Amino acid sequence: MTDSRLHVDWTACDGRGMCVELLPELLAADDWGYPVPLDGRREPVVPAHLVGPARRAVNQCPMLALRLLGRPAN
């Protein structure tokens, strides 16, 4: 099973900040409100206990800019 990762489509992201609110453990806001992965990776690793909130962030992003990659089968 591979770790889930969060992919941001930066060409779609508008910095609304919904994901930063839903995933404070993984994301902070930069000076302009765009998400900054706290682990410093291009595609931050989503630990198993945050897969639920990460899915919510993906579903609620108003710009459809987020994807959950390599999600474990369930």
Add this chain to the structure above:
Amino acid sequence: MSVSVDTSTRPGVTAPAGRNRLLGSGASDLASHDRRHGALPRFGSGGRLIGEVADAGLTGRGGAGFPTHRKMAEVAAGRDVVVVANAAEGEPASAKDRTLLAYAPHLVLDGLQLAAEAVAARHVHIYLRRSATAGVRAALAERHAARWDRLPVVVHTAPDTFVSGEESAVVAAVSGRRAVPADRLRRVSEVGVNGAPTLVQNVETLAHLGLIARHGPAWFRRQGTADEPGTFLATVGGAVASPGVYEAPYGIRLADAIALAGGPAAPLRAVLVGGFHGGWVPAAPDLPVSRAGLAAYGATPGAGVMIALDTATCGLAEAARIVGYLAAQSAGQCGPCVNGLPRLAETLAALARPRCDSRLAVEVERLATVVTGRGACRHPDSTGRLARSTLRAFAEDVTAHLSGRCVARRAR
């Protein structure tokens, strides 16, 4: 490693000796090219040429330096493969791709045919600046008349922007969309032009491939270092006597590279290697221009650009000007790039003024970190890297500026 054999049977065709392999064997018309290099060899699609390219150790000459055979092998596994020769050359300090196309178009187009054959491509394209299209169309017409090419080549014009040559921007342009980088969930080698597996290769890489196919990997390795074989086209500019495009082996001493361009026009302070997406190195004569030699400075040869900075020019001011240009060249798609690069450029410009604030250097570091890894392409990452390299190379200048002095003015 295979033994070097001149694979051509034509009398008078010999492998280029010395370091001017591309620039020393130019032939703008097909008849001269044929006399010089012989017919297009036939390798088929069994992967034999990919093996030769692997043995030669050829790497991409567009800047990233990725092993060419690996990119070829990746797409060779796919169906309906597309190959694109990339000569967008959006870097304003680089002139080597347009020079090569003017000087030896048939060597590039041979390499394109051979690469296409090796990966069993269905569609072949060349993507280049408007100024180079007429010459390439004429060369293609000659080849068509002589039945030289095995696959037809479609010509596409690249817009005159910095990011137009980025791989996903190339794919977008050739697919008929705007030439800007795209978000990617899968690699271009899997999903590229119109959804097909795509091989994008710089035109200089293809020209080297055209020679490797004729003269073999052992010949290719006679220039350069064991780890970084071959020659590269260098665009040498700035404070040199004769700015221009020259060919050099990897590992050439920095002083010898500068000497190709007539030597320094004034005492040198530093050299920006790898172009606007590169890094500053000291003007140390013995520094080898290779990945290994430049690694300590966080730089690479990139696409071969070297810009010499004299001691009378302020490196901070020069870097601020370049980062300002790069900020303006953002495709305007990604928030961190659109917002972060102008702020980075303003902060660096403030640092370039005497009596600056000591907090500005820390802010440049912070902004460079903030933009990194947060875009569809690496334009913000590379711009941030140049800003960081500037702080390291010109630390003494920053200290002087804080107290209202400038190292460059003192030297004048």
